[in-house]
Amino acid sequence: MSTPVQRRRASISDVAKLAEVSVGTVSNVLNRPDRVSPHTRDRVLGAIDELAFIPNGSARQLRAGTITTAGAIVLDIANPFFTDVARGIEDRLDQDSYTVMLASSDEDPAREARYLRLFEEHGVQGVMVVPATRDIDHLLALPGRGIGVVLLDRTSPVPELSSVAVDDVAGGRLAAQHLLDQGHVRIAFLNGPHDIRQAADRHEGVVSAIVAAGLDPDEALLEITLPALNADGGERGILQVLGARDRPTATFCVNDLTALGAMRGLRREQVPVPTxxxxxxxxxxxxxxxxxxxxxxxRQPTHRLGYRAADILLAGGDTATNVVFQPELVVRASSTSRA
Structure with a gap:
């Protein structure tokens, strides 16, 4: 007895190709038909009938108005920055009765990939991701499988994906310019690896401020790359700064957690801040x-960052949206006695 050949089940990408629309449009026809013109909607529904396309269980639940879920992957949820971002995501998703699955990649691409697979298995309708590296090819494949993507805390390098970010070049420039204005001519920078976009951009901003001040970055900047962007990493980094032959008189830290560790180390070594x-x-x-x-x-607008990312994800659509917020310097006593 011969075995019948099993026909491959049509995918959402097959429907999009036949209807000559994007995967996002097909998703909107299934999930938010009021956002699609009647002509386009009829064309997509015709393709669905012709291909006998059967949406997966999560899509059926979405149309029925029951469970709706989005995923979010940040670098480290223990970092208060990402805690605030996650709250912004949650607040926006809650308005549309979505739930959020939250995970930390720990800057590990393999861990990020595992969570993305897990989210997909659980039928999320979209994901917001702080990429662990500059390589985002794996994220580009998700819309073709009916999963929306918004890059979080990173400007999209490709036209296909939406993103919400902060201008970190401007942020690095603000920090360095402030220290230069205080009279410092040699600055330490406790930074992360440059394959992390934020670290590379903040470095660019620091260097641009030093050059604009007429100083040589090779002489005015001591950059130390930290393996861990947390308080312990900051404390170890500041000890290297204190041991430098031409010791800087100011330190810029890539985030507040490393700054906390740096100040802890300075206190232990009895080095007064900011004098x-x-x-x-x-x-x-x-x-x-x-x-x-x-x-x-x-200062970064953390809650707005997460809220806007979720808003873009929920809106869907065929055109990518890229939002860049501007940072703000908040001066306090750690950098000037005049604060």
Whole structure:
């Protein structure tokens, strides 16, 4: 007895190709038909009938108005910056009765990939991702499988994907310019690896401020790459700064957690802040203003960042949306006695 050949089940991409529309449009026809013109909607529905396309269970639940889920992957949810971003995501999703699945990649591409597979298996309708590396080819494949993607805290390098980010070049420039204005001519920068976009952009901003001040970056900047962007990493980094032959008089930290560790190390080594070492952080998380010596920091609109990313994801559509917020320097006592 011969075995019948099993026909491949039509995918959402097959429907999009036959109807000559994007995958996002097919998703809108299934999930938010009021957002699609009647002519286009009829064309998509015709393709669905011709291909005998059967939406998966999550799509049926979405049309029925029951469970709706989005995923979010950040670098480290223990970092208060990402906690605030996640709250913005949650607040926006809740308005449309969505739930959120949240995960930390720990800057590990393999861990990020595992969570993306897990989210897809659980039928998420879209994901917001802080990419662990510059390579986003794996994210480009998701819309073809009916999963919306918004890059979070990173400007999209491709026209196909939406993104919400902060201008980190401007942020690095603000921090360095402030320290230069305070009279510092040699600055330490406790940074992350440059394959992290934020670290590379903040470095670019710092260097541009130093050059604009007429200084040589090779002489005016001591950059230390931290393996971990947390308080322990910051404390180890500041010890390297203190041991430098031509010791800087100011330190800019890639985030507030590393700044917290740096100030902890300075206190242990009995180096007064800011008279012997000025310190500037980045993010302006809640604790920054509450430290014994309040921390000068580059403020990012964390809640708005997450809220807007979720808003773009829920809107869908055929055209990518890219939003860039501007940072703001908040001056406190850690960098100037005049704060």
């Amino acid at each position: 012997e070492m000025a310190v500037v952080g980045y993010d302006d998380v809640t604790f920054a203003a509450e430290l014994a010596t309040p921390l000068t920091s580059v």
